Amino acid sequence: MSNNELARQAATGRRSRQPRERDGIDVAARTSTNTDSLATEQKGVLELRGGRVIVMTERAYILLLQVMYEHAPHVLKYAFYDMGYRAGIDMRAALAERADDPERVFEGFVEQYTQAGYGNLEITHFDLAAPEVRLSGTDLFEAGLAPKAGIYRTPRVVDHYSRGMLAGFMSELLKREVVCEEVACQFRGDPRCEFVILPFQE
Numbered sequence: 001m002s003n004n005e006l007a008r009q010a011a012t013g014r015r016s017r018q019p020r021e022r023d024g025i026d027v028a029a030r031t032s033t034n035t036d037s038l039a040t041e042q043k044g045v046l047e048l049r050g051g052r053v054i055v056m057t058e059r060a061y062i063l064l065l066q067v068m069y070e071h072a073p074h075v076l077k078y079a080f081y082d083m084g085y086r087a088g089i090d091m092r093a094a095l096a097e098r099a100d101d102p103e104r105v106f107e108g109f110v111e112q113y114t115q116a117g118y119g120n121l122e123i124t125h126f127d128l129a130a131p132e133v134r135l136s137g138t139d140l141f142e143a144g145l146a147p148k149a150g151i152y153r154t155p156r157v158v159d160h161y162s163r164g165m166l167a168g169f170m171s172e173l174l175k176r177e178v179v180c181e182e183v184a185c186q187f188r189g190d191p192r193c194e195f196v197i198l199p200f201q202e
Contacts, residue, residue: 051094061141062149069151080142081164088168102128102173109169110135117141118162119193131174133197135166143187155188163195170197 046053056064068076091109098105103126110121119140126133142159146152159182167180177200184190 058145058148062145065145065149065151069149073151077158077160080160081167084161084164084166085168085171086164087161088165088170089172091165092169092172105173106133106170113162113165119144121162131170131176131178131197131199133166133170135195135197137193137195138186140186140193143185143193146187152187157182157185157193158187159185159193159195162193166195166197 046055065076068079072079091112092105095105095108106126107123110123113119113121119137121135121137121140124134124136140159140162142161146158152158163180163182167178170178170180178197179200180195180197182193182195184192184194186193
C-alpha cells in the first residue's frame with residue numbers, strides 16, 4: 001500500500017478492504033469459477049462441487065421441525081424420510097464412480113455423509129447378496145437436535161432424513177428398491193444410532 005493511500009485512510013478514518021482469510025481460504029480465491037476447486041463463491045452464492053449450498057443453522061432446523069409438527073405432526077417422519085430418499089438418489093447420481101464395486105461406492109457415500117456434518121457414521125456389515133447393510137453412528141444431527149425441538153414426548157427413533165438418504169442412495173446404487181430402518185437411536189437412550197438396509201417387500 002502506498003504512502004498516499006495510508007495518508008488518505010488516516011484523513012478519512014476509512015480503510016480499504018483487503019481479501020481476508022476465512023476458514024483458511026482466501027476470499028479472492030473463492031470467487032474463482034475454476035470447476036476443479038472444492039468451493040467457489042460469488043456475492044450471495046456459495047457453491048460446493050458444482051451445486052449451490054445453503055447453510056442452515058441449528059436454530060433454523062429446529063424451527064423447521066416445530067412448524068412442520070404444528071401443521072402436520074402425522075406426516076413428519078414420512079416427509080423427512082422422503083426428502084432424505086430423494087437426496088440419496090441425487091447424491092448417487094452425482095458421484096462419478098461406477099457400480100462395479102458397490103461396497104466401495106457406498107463407503108465413499110458414508111464418508112461424504114460424515115464430512116458434511118450429518119454425524120459420525122460407519123458401516124458394520126455389508127452383504128451384497130442379500131442385500132443387507134448395517135450401519136452404526138454417533139452424534140447424528142437429528143438425534144442431537146431432537147431434544148431442543150421439544151416436539152417428542154416419548155423416547156423414539158428420530159433419524160428419518162438420514163435413513164431415507166441411506167435407502168435412496170442404496171436403491172439407486174443397486175437399481176433395486178430397498179428400505180432403511182433405524183433399530184437404535186441415541187435420542188431414546190441407546191448408546192448409538194443403528195440402521196439396517198433391507199430389500200423392499202411388497
